[in-house]
Amino acid sequence: MKKVAISACLLGERCRYDGTDNRDPKLLGKLEGCELVPFCPEDHCFGTPRPTMDLVETEQGVKALSNLSGADLSPCVERYAREFFDKHPDIDLFIGKDRSPSCGVCSARLYDREKSLLSREAAGLMAAEAARRGIECWDAESFLDAHPAPPILGS
Ligand code: SF4
Numbered sequence: 001m002k003k004v005a006i007s008a009c010l011l012g013e014r015c016r017y018d019g020t021d022n023r024d025p026k027l028l029g030k031l032e033g034c035e036l037v038p039f040c041p042e043d044h045c046f047g048t049p050r051p052t053m054d055l056v057e058t059e060q061g062v063k064a065l066s067n068l069s070g071a072d073l074s075p076c077v078e079r080y081a082r083e084f085f086d087k088h089p090d091i092d093l094f095i096g097k098d099r100s101p102s103c104g105v106c107s108a109r110l111y112d113r114e115k116s117l118l119s120r121e122a123a124g125l126m127a128a129e130a131a132r133r134g135i136e137c138w139d140a141e142s143f144l145d146a147h148p149a150p151p152i153l154g155s
Contacts (some may be wrong), residue, residue, distance in 0.1 A: 001034060001035050002034045002035070002038060002062070002092045002093060003034070003035045003090055003091050003092050003093075004031055004034045004035065004036050004037065004090070004092065004093045004094075004095060004137070005029070005037050005038075005039060005084070005085075005088065005093070005094045005095070005130065006036050006037070006038055006039070006093065006094075006095045006096075007038070007039065007040065007096050007097040007100070007103045007140070008039060008040040008043070009021045009022040009023075009040065009097055010023065010024050010027060010028075010095065010097055010140055011023065011028070011036065011038050012023050012116075013038065013040065013043075014048070015040040015042070015043035015048050015138075017042070017046070017048070017049055017050050017051070018049050018054050019048055019049045022140075024144075026060060026139060027078035027095070027140055027143070027148050028146055030143070030144065030147055031095075032039045032134065034093075034137075036086055037088055037091065037128065038127050039080075039084050041076075041080040041081060041084075041102045041103075041125070041126050042102055043077075044080050045073070045077055045080060046073070046075035046076075046139055051067055051068035051069075052066075052068075053065060053067055053073050053101055053113075053117045054067060054101055054103045054109065054110055054111055055066055055070065055109065055110045055111065055124070055125075056110070056111050056112065057110060057111070057112050057113075058113065060101055064077060064079055064101050064102070064121065064125055066086065068071065071136055074125060076082060076129070077102055077126060078125055078129065080126070081094070081125060081126040081128075081130075082128035082129060083132055084126075084143040085129060085130065091117045091130075091135055092135075092136065093135070093136050093137075093138070094127065094130040094131075094135045094136065094137040094138070095137075095138050095139075095140055096124060096126065096127045096130075096132075096139060096140065097139075097140055098139040098140055098141045098142075100124050101125065102122065102124045102126045102127075102128055102138060103124050103127055104122070104124040104127060105107050105123060105124070105127045105131075105137045105139045105142075106121045106122070106123060106139065107120065107121065107122075107139045107141075107142075108120075108121075108122040108123060108124045109122065110122035
């Protein structure tokens with residue numbers, strides 16, 4: 001059985017910044033038979049609801065900065081990601097919520113210090129950790145596009 005790490009909001013957990021979810025019944029149908037291991041670094045670190053954050057290219061590399069205070073929120077998210085994958089070393093697949101600065105695989109927006117858009121194809125902090133560990137990573141929307149038939153992935 002495939003073990004799939006997946007953004008908790010895609011499963012219906014109301015852990016988005018505004019207390020809503022991104023439940024995706026089509027995606028859940030595709031993953032029937034898989035073992036789903038949900039994660040939400042931002043709820044863990046900052047609670048829900050919470051201010052939003054953006055990825056910013058800084059002198060120290062890509063950081064997640066609070067849109068409220070400008071504080072660097074990266075350390076907690078990165079620590080959560082490391083601990084999650086240490087705890088689950090046998091993850092086969094990572095599916096992240098598109099465009100999230102934590103979970104987006106190659107769909108997050110990256111800005112410079114002046115808030116000019118540098119890229120729409122950046123990796124969120126948790127997705128970047130998954131990729132570093134060699135895990136197959138997908139944005140949820142791309143995963144659905146690439147798997148149009150109803151395969152049973154769990155076997
Ligand atoms: S996209 Fe990621 S960080 Fe944001 S609510 Fe969903 S699981 Fe949490």
